[in-house]
Amino acid sequence: MRMYRLLIADDEALEREGLEWIIRRMMPDTFQIIHAENGRTAIERAEEHRPHIILMDVNMPGIQGLEALREIRTFLPDAKSVLVTAYDTFAYAKEALTLGVKEYIVKPARREQVVQTLQLLVDELEREKHRRAEDLKLRDKVSQLQPLVENELALLFMVDQVLDAGAEQLSEWLGFPLDHGCALVVAFPERVYTLDKKTMYDVIRSFAKHHSSSPCIVSSLIDRHMAIFVRKAPEDKEPAWNEKIGQYGQKLCDLAERQLDCPVSIGVGSTRQGADGLRKSYFEAVFASTYFEYNGRVCHFEQLKQPDGSRLPDTERQASQGDDIASRSYVISALQRIREEREQQTLTVLDRAQSYIRDRYTEDLSLEEVADFVHLNPHYFSKVFKQQVGATFIDFLTGLRIEKAKELILSGERSLKEVCFEVGYKDPNYFSRVFKKVTGVTPTEYRGQAK
Numbered sequence: 001m002r003m004y005r006l007l008i009a010d011d012e013a014l015e016r017e018g019l020e021w022i023i024r025r026m027m028p029d030t031f032q033i034i035h036a037e038n039g040r041t042a043i044e045r046a047e048e049h050r051p052h053i054i055l056m057d058v059n060m061p062g063i064q065g066l067e068a069l070r071e072i073r074t075f076l077p078d079a080k081s082v083l084v085t086a087y088d089t090f091a092y093a094k095e096a097l098t099l100g101v102k103e104y105i106v107k108p109a110r111r112e113q114v115v116q117t118l119q120l121l122v123d124e125l126e127r128e129k130h131r132r133a134e135d136l137k138l139r140d141k142v143s144q145l146q147p148l149v150e151n152e153l154a155l156l157f158m159v160d161q162v163l164d165a166g167a168e169q170l171s172e173w174l175g176f177p178l179d180h181g182c183a184l185v186v187a188f189p190e191r192v193y194t195l196d197k198k199t200m201y202d203v204i205r206s207f208a209k210h211h212s213s214s215p216c217i218v219s220s221l222i223d224r225h226m227a228i229f230v231r232k233a234p235e236d237k238e239p240a241w242n243e244k245i246g247q248y249g250q251k252l253c254d255l256a257e258r259q260l261d262c263p264v265s266i267g268v269g270s271t272r273q274g275a276d277g278l279r280k281s282y283f284e285a286v287f288a289s290t291y292f293e294y295n296g297r298v299c300h301f302e303q304l305k306q307p308d309g310s311r312l313p314d315t316e317r318q319a320s321q322g323d324d325i326a327s328r329s330y331v332i333s334a335l336q337r338i339r340e341e342r343e344q345q346t347l348t349v350l351d352r353a354q355s356y357i358r359d360r361y362t363e364d365l366s367l368e369e370v371a372d373f374v375h376l377n378p379h380y381f382s383k384v385f386k387q388q389v390g391a392t393f394i395d396f397l398t399g400l401r402i403e404k405a406k407e408l409i410l411s412g413e414r415s416l417k418e419v420c421f422e423v424g425y426k427d428p429n430y431f432s433r434v435f436k437k438v439t440g441v442t443p444t445e446y447r448g449q450a451k
Helices: 013-026 039-049 065-075 093-098 111-158 167-174 190-194 197-210 238-259 274-289 314-320 325-360 367-373 378-389 393-411 416-422 428-439 443-450
Strands: 004-009 031-036 053-057 080-085 103-106 181-187 216-218 225-231 265-268 298-300
Touching (some): 004 111, 013 031, 013 111, 031 039, 039 065, 053 111, 065 080, 080 111, 103 111, 111 167, 111 216, 111 225, 111 274, 181 238, 181 274, 197 216, 197 238, 238 265, 238 298, 265 274, 325 367, 325 378, 325 393, 367 378, 367 393, 393 416, 393 443, 416 443
Parallel strands (some): 004 031, 004 053, 053 080, 080 103, 265 298
Antiparallel strands (some): 181 225, 216 225
């Protein structure tokens, strides 16, 4: 256990020394003890040593005990305070409660009361320390998970997912409302493969997070592009918003040139609502990102929608009329790989689930247990299991049990009751009903047919 700092504030030296003697004798190696002979000194010592626990005498010359505690509380709000009073009627209760005082000791202090009071406070400090450590551990885990969750939500916007993670749930967890927003796509040239991908991702993500005045989420680096989804606040008016997003994109271009020595082009999609709207904005941004071909420029999709191309420079208007499929093929191929990987992930998860069921089908197995084993929500697991396997979880489990039961019945080595228990059923009557429902005959009839 750690050493705690204890401030004893009392104008009588004999009282201070008596308390210290009791504490050191009864609670050795627990406290570093600091003395203060009046209220003013107590405030100064508290500011200098920042004690965890304060034993404060109520009546002292000059600044009184409660007044000193009030001052100390302004800079040490979490310190534990105990009042020491010569009166057994606690007339200071109301004011003391507002100062966070929960305990008091009546002079002359009995050693048992001193030790019991301090031990309660030490236990409380230990619990608080443990909670802080747990909170820090949790915050560290959350900070590590947040980019992964952001990437998952970004992928939901970028491609129709096989895994139904739930955009609304993820957006709520990340504090990213789906009311209004747009996508930016950072497109890198082919020579991006010579650069360190982690550095590229970290540079873009760090800038995106620290230079956006609105909530945003950032995808991983997919092939040669990254997507940034930015939320438009309700108070942002459209013209000012478009200008702000344009400036944000240009700063991203400048950053890539400066820190990565790599020219990029930025495409900006139109402002839309909901997950489907952000997906459309993303594809618009992909289209726009190919327009200037990595020369450090920002292109808004809205610019390309002008019927006569009047907003485009004359030298570039002809290029916009050409076939841009080849220039966007890297995005199409990347998204196709994402789809394939997600489908493979789903199949792998289901393979593990089916293997788990086959190994334990004779046990009292539940859908929730299997879903937990493969780290999926039970409702979603049930849905995707039926889609991919072609049978519900219970039908799949029942099929395994009945096939095993048929095998055991045919062997003739066990009674029907023993077969029932061996394949995972506890009630022979229920087993008989399930068996007949699946095979069309009862276990007894099945055994008779086999003879």
